[in-house]
Amino acid sequence: MSTYSLFPNRLFNLADALLGERRDTTSPALWVPAADASEDETSYLVALELPGVNPTDVKVVVRDNVLTISGERTAVTxxxxxxxxxxxxxxxxxxxxxxxxxxADGGNVTAEFKNGVLLTSIPKREEVKPKEIEIKVA
Structure with missing residues (x-):
């Protein structure tokens, strides 16, 4: 499974782009939900299209500064x-x-499921500003 960098590297996996419209629907391993990634002044936002997925079948995990969203859409018999x-x-x-x-503040991620879309918000940490240190003369 590939990992995408939200910012600043915007180069996405070519294979996913090519498989986006015409993928073999008999192979469930090729299902890659469409995602949007954006940011505002206070947070990074990731929206994942998950129509037909039960919210209880979705996991959102942040580990080592990587946001992983996984789950399963079960077939209707x-x-x-x-x-x-x-x-x-x-x-x-x-x-x-x-x-x-x-x-990104991975310890304070929130996720909400709304109309078949998982909305994940990752707050931004405040930027640490340089502090000038006074040199004391002895």
Missing amino acids: PAEGSKNHISERVFGSFQRRFTLPKN
Whole structure:
């Protein structure tokens, strides 16, 4: 599983971009939920599209300055005797990893599930300003 750096490196994994529109839906390992990453004055924000995913099946973890969002979308079993004519939805496990900037406060991350979108907010730590040290003359 690849790890993306939110900021300042904005180069995303080419394979994910190429597989975004036309992926093999019979292989659940290829499901990569779409993500948006942004920031405002006080925090970094990551939104992950998770339609059809039960919020209790999602984990958000920060370890070693890496935000990992993982979970599973379970397949719906068709009614007995029914036939599928089209099956385009993808099911199975997923995992997205994002390297956080140095000033991200990974200990105070919040996450909210709203309308099939997981909204994760990572507060920014206050910038430590340089302090001039007075030199005492003996």
